[in-house]
Amino acid sequence: MSDGILAGGLAALLAGLLGSIPFGLLLTRAAGLGDIRAIGSGNIGATNVLRTGKKWLAAATLLLDFGKGVLAVWLVTTLFGPGHAPMAALAAVLGHCHPPWLGGKGGKGVATALGVFLGLGWGVFVAAAAGWVVGAAASRISSVGALAAMAAAAVTGFLVLRMDAAVAVAVVALYVTIRHEANIQRLRTGTEPRIGAGDSGNGK
Structure with a gap:
């Protein structure tokens, strides 16, 4: 029993640490663009x-971000x-959304969620990817694609x-959906920008 608990704890820690790697921040800094948290929505x-x-x-x-989930x-x-x-x-998705290195303020988790979906089963990933494509293509709104992907998964x-x-x-799909609360509110009021039409605040 204790061995199982220890293994579970180590597994969660390892996955959480992988998920918490803030690639968006690291890459933008390496490219000389400064801190991505000072740009747009402040999301990584x-x-x-x-x-x-x-x-x-x-x-x-x-x-x-997708790869670290896989x-x-x-x-x-x-x-x-x-x-x-x-x-x-x-753990990987929670690590991405709440990296301890950034005060718990990470991304919304869509890309990493898609990665863990593929890791758990390719059929779930295919359904989620198809949901994103259909939702985004039909609405021209990125967050609609993300929400459709989570529902399909x-x-x-x-x-x-x-x-x-x-x-x-x-649980992952529900949590990522909750992370899009602000986007959902803008969708309700008709103020969520379409793809290519400006800042949607829909960082992943």
């Missing part, structure tokens, strides 16, 4: 990095077994994953 995610005007930097941030689940599964994968998914998880992993996917 790819959407806010895009506001620097450096598309390649935003793409790199997106891929790295890596967290894969590494924990390899080291501690598949039973710890759901916890790793949760949550539903699909219960169809294709075992129960503990499906619950983890649903």
